[in-house]
Amino acid sequence: MPEPRRRWFGLVFVSLAVAMIIVDSTIVNVAIPSIVTELDVDSTGVQWIQESYTLVFASLLLVFGTIADRRGRRLLLIIGVAVFALASIAAACAPTGAFLIASRLVQGVGGALVLPTTLSLINAGFRGRERALAFAVWGSTIGGMTALGPLLGGWLTTEFSWRWAFGINIPLGVLIIFGALVTVDESRDAQSHERIDIAGAVLSIIASASLVFALIEGRVYGWWLTKATLRIGDWAWPFEVSIIPFVFLLALGASVLFVGSAWRRRRRGRSTMLALDLFAIPSFRNGNIAALIVSLGEFGIVLALPIWLQNALGYSAVETGLVLLALAGGAFLASGFAGAFGNRVAPVIIVRVGIIAEIVGVGAIGFVVGPDTPWLPLTVFLFVYGFGVGLATAQLTGVVLADVPLSESGRGSGTQSTARQIGSALGIAVLGTVLFSSTGTVLGSLLDDASVPASTRDRIVTTVVDSAGAAIGPLEQNARTSEFAADARTALSDGTRAAAWSAAGFLVVGLAATASLGSGVRDAEREGRMPPPKTARWAQVRGEP
Structure with a gap:
């Protein structure tokens, strides 16, 4: 096979690899209500089924991006796909919610091996206009698989079992491994022989894990005073002050130590682990800040929508998949649009237009959410939202990595992927907390207005919130509680509305953050901060003579 053609075939399998780890999340979103019912998972467990994957994913991206540069990018891609596929088998066979969460942790390891290596391989294999087209193909493949995910997940969950939603990763993983071996060339930074920053890796994991734990578990254990006692084996948290403030302090301390250690080592x-020298590049620094904030608002809402559609509106998993197909369809269309105009319009303009479309779409969803929302306006606004996601995602990636040198592409990819995934993890944690806290507050108020006794009110609120709304159906079927089902639907709808508007708020902040995105190195050259020749420019950035 001629080398140019082989490179483009390789891009297909590289794109399929990252699409596999993305589509898995969309399938899981649709399957969550069925998982809750079969494995008896509470609302905190629902968040952890999502977060266990995202948390490990975000924590290890920097580590694996660096290792990929030194040990081989194709090698780590293949290992990551294999780990992800094997963990999918375990998830499909999970007998309990805890086992499923553990399987998702291992999936996160596989995903963290895959994502930075796909970006790094594209960065290493394509240049100029070809690189813009390669990123468009990468983004379009993700969009297409994301479009397939909700529908495929809904069909598998409805016709067979949610377990088949994980099993689909096995044949896909085999295909990707075979294709990568045949069409993707190995690449690495042969000049780097430095040891991995183990301390930085450990500190980054502690910082991100403790922050997400505190955000998810705060409503359970209490944000300040102890609401429920944390128990690990025979040990129990002994203080009236909740453990959550101390976990936040741990996250802050680990973050400070992580940055301080990185500066000393540099x-x-x-x-x-942290590419501090690359943060001297304006496009890389400002792009990562924008990517983190935008990701916080982008994907947290995807946790809320399937829960609301199935438990408040009574949709089946297939019907939920069909509704969410509008979001994925918009993303797919936008990815192709961005590829066609990526060389004619400044990427940062496309990013901003995309974020504006996201704000309009998700904000409008907040306005139409209710216990009797028709599907048509919802799908229209989801399409607009998805179109914005498709415009912003691939182009923002290109902006962040545009001026990163080949030898640093793994660390650069790992850093920008980490920024996105930390944003996504925080989004799921924050918006999940908004969803369930708002639902509980509104339902409690509605039951008080109906003069429901306090003990009954508290029991109903706890049941609805802990089941992530899955208890609404049984409430309606029970003659003694059927009158409360309508209030529960209203409360879950109000919680979803609050989550949607919170997501829109974060996206507004993300849009403001893109104001600092210029045209990268060209801005620095005009201002006299960097000499234009590439070798001199990178000597200055890296602190070399």
């Missing part, structure tokens, strides 16, 4: 000329 001053000594040693490798770091």
Whole structure:
């Protein structure tokens, strides 16, 4: 096969690899209500089924991006796909919610191996106009698989079992591994022999894990005073002050130590997990900040919508998949649109238009959400939202990595992917907390207005919230509680509305963050901060003579 053609075939399998880890999340979103029912998972467990994957994913991206540069990008891609597929088998066979969460943790390891290596391989294999087209193909493949995910997940869950939603990763993984071996060339940074920053890796994991734990578990254990006692084996949290403030302090302390350690290592000329030298590049620095904030608002709402559609509106998993198909269809269309105009319009303009479309779409969803919402306006606004996601995602990636040198592409990809995934993890944690806290508050108020006794009110609220709304159906079927089902639907709808508007608020902040995105190195050259020749420019950025 001629080398140019082989490279483009390789891009297909590289894109399929990242699409596999993306489509898995969309399938899981649709399957969540069925998982709750079969495995008796509470609302906190629902968040952890999502977060366990995202948390490990975000924590390890920097580590694996660096290792990929040194040990081989194709090698880590293949290992990651294999780990992800094997963990999918375990998830499909999970007998309990805890086992499923553990399987998702391992899936996160596989996903963290895959994502930065796909971006790094594209960065290493394509240049100029071809790179813009390659990122468009990468984004379009993700959009297409994302479009397939909700529908496929809904069909598998309805016709067979939610377990088949994980089993689909097995044949896809085999196909990707075979294709990568045949069409993707190995690449690595042969000049780097530095040891991995183990301390930085550990500190980054502690910081992100403790922050997400505190955000998810705060409503359970209490944000300040102890609401429920944390127990680990025979040990129990002994203080009236909740453990959550201490976990937040742990996250803050680990973050400070992580950055401080990276600065010290860099001053000594040693490798770091955080690409501090790359943050001297305006496009890389500002793009990562924008990517984190935008991701916080983008994907947290996807946790709320399937729960609301199935438990408040009574949709089946297939019907939920069909509704969410509008979001994915918009993303797919936008990915192709961005590829066609990526070389004619400044990427940052496309990013901003995409974020504006996201704000309009998700904000409008907040206005139409209710216990009797028709499907048509919902699908229209989901399409607009998805179109914005498709415009912003691939182009923002291109902006962040545009001026990153080939030898640093793994660390650069890992850093920008980490920014996105930390944003996604925080989005799921924050918006999940908004969803369930708002639902509980509104339902409690509605039951008080109906003069329901306090003990009954508290029991109903706890049952609805802990089941993530799955208890609404049984409430309606029971003659003694059927009158409360309508209030529960209203409360879950209000919680979803609050989550949607919170997501829109974060996206507004993300849009403001893109104001600092210029045209990268060209801005620096005009301002006299960097000499234009590439070798001199990178010597200055890296602190070399």
